[in-house]
Amino acid sequence: MTSNQAAVDAARSVLVRDANQPAAIHDVVLRALTTNRDPRGTLTELLRADWDDVFGDDLPFAQVYTSTTAPGVARDVDRWHVHRHQTDRFYCVAGRIVVAIADPRGASPSNGAVMLVELAAQDDAPAPLLVTIPPGTLHGFVVTSPGPATLLNFPNRIYDPEDEGRLPFTEAGITFSDGAPFDYDIVSRLYADN
Template sequence: MIEGVVVKELKVIPDERGRLMEILRCDDPIFRGFGQVYITTAYPGVVKAWHYHKKQYDNFAVLTGMMKVALFDDREDSPTRGKVEEFFLGVHNPKLLQIPPGVYHGFKCISEHEALVLNCPTEPYNYAEPDEYRLPPHAPTTRMKIPYDWGRKDG
């Protein structure tokens, strides 16, 4: 596992009225503070990648559909530098994924319908000076290319 990444199993509590699923609580051992809560979506086959934050932890939970979430550790002082990890999150695998600062991340909708991600980052978005540093999802850059292929892997 990439240093600092945490996966929390989410418990779904169903009854005849519907269901309840707690995602992140202030008394969770992994809770690191509150910045804001937002949702983002992706249509089937769409990749939203790559970016990282210098200050912010992200806390992803996929509420509808399925997402393939990929991480790449490019932190110079990390014991897992150069490691790539992949997670499948969503209705068939309810988990919270906590992504630490400095770890590149992105996702691809792998369901037949739009997927919805809830994020509870530790910092509010700063429109004047965003804590967001981007690379393109597929093309190499002058600095680096993340060793990851967003294509489907059969077998």
């Protein structure tokens, strides 16, 4: 097995595709969403005030935005996003993305863990997911669908540039279990044959 294949296998081992798989990172929440279908189309509830795992006094709704990204593109290809205070709630409206989350939080029980979460539009996923990304975790995403993907985010805070950080992969020191440094090219290779 080549080192490239070992890295792809290591990435595959941390890929989550449904809410029945455990979240490898403390405070990350994977919520399965139900899509109701009838002859007229579909309806999917994305966020409700009675979903205590993703909404509450400590997780209020502050704003919502969409981000459309071209196929094969990673948002910030060589660096992680990180927030000191903001919690993100991601949902994929169109296409397919893989969200990468890494835990550098020293006091976290999952310190050093990496997980990948596949989010796909309701017609491309067995059950669409909402993923909640806690403050202090490193995160980003890459589009793995053949066409563009649209991400919807329901953060718990109004955008604050002072809370928005970037950390280059080379400085973060995040690796897969085989020791390969994190890289979106490795993640994209999981979908190379699709």
